Amino acid sequence: MPYQPLNMQASTFWLAEDIKWMQQAIQLAKQGAERGEVPVGAVLVHDQQIIGQGFNQPISSHDATAHAEIVALRDACTRLENYRLPLQTTLYVTLEPCTMCIGALIHARVNKLVYAASEPRAGMVGSQMDLSLQPFYNHSIQAYSGLCSEHSSQILKTFFRERRQAAKKNKATM
Numbered sequence: 001m002p003y004q005p006l007n008m009q010a011s012t013f014w015l016a017e018d019i020k021w022m023q024q025a026i027q028l029a030k031q032g033a034e035r036g037e038v039p040v041g042a043v044l045v046h047d048q049q050i051i052g053q054g055f056n057q058p059i060s061s062h063d064a065t066a067h068a069e070i071v072a073l074r075d076a077c078t079r080l081e082n083y084r085l086p087l088q089t090t091l092y093v094t095l096e097p098c099t100m101c102i103g104a105l106i107h108a109r110v111n112k113l114v115y116a117a118s119e120p121r122a123g124m125v126g127s128q129m130d131l132s133l134q135p136f137y138n139h140s141i142q143a144y145s146g147l148c149s150e151h152s153s154q155i156l157k158t159f160f161r162e163r164r165q166a167a168k169k170n171k172a173t174m
Contacts, residue, residue, distance in 0.1 A: 052076025
């Protein structure tokens with residue numbers, strides 16, 4: 001039986017600000033794709049201002065932890081000169097966070113998470129389990145899914161399709 005999240009909330013409507021910030025995250029995801037990285041983008045917002053942002057860059061940075069969420073957290077914490085984020089900070093990310101990322105978001109005290117596409121194989125905010133609900137953490141995150149999910153999913157599908165085609169082409173020329 002598939003995991004049934006208790007915390008996950010799918011909104012039937014989104015505020016204009018939510019759409020604006022997710023579109024920014026999608027633009028960041030596209031920047032990552034242009035650099036050969038898996039297209040995931042993340043934007044941290046507090047008081048209607050971006051306090052941190054990033055896209056996936058583990059390949060180019062030679063850093064397994066350089067997921068979009070972690071890059072955005074590092075950016076915000078450096079700017080704010082604090083390892084904890086201000087109250088009422090929201091993360092907009094184009095793909096459901098993994099184990100590492102949801103843990104980092106909890107420890108940084110992100111209040112709200114809005115993600116576009118689900119990650120059925122390794123998503124830890126509803127797809128496989130929901131780490132944001134675990135009682136052993138001393139912080140919880142309100143999680144919302146589905147904003148611009150089709151757009152984000154299509155960017156990911158196109159990226160991986162093109163990558164597979166390039167790999168086939170390279171094999172054929174060898």
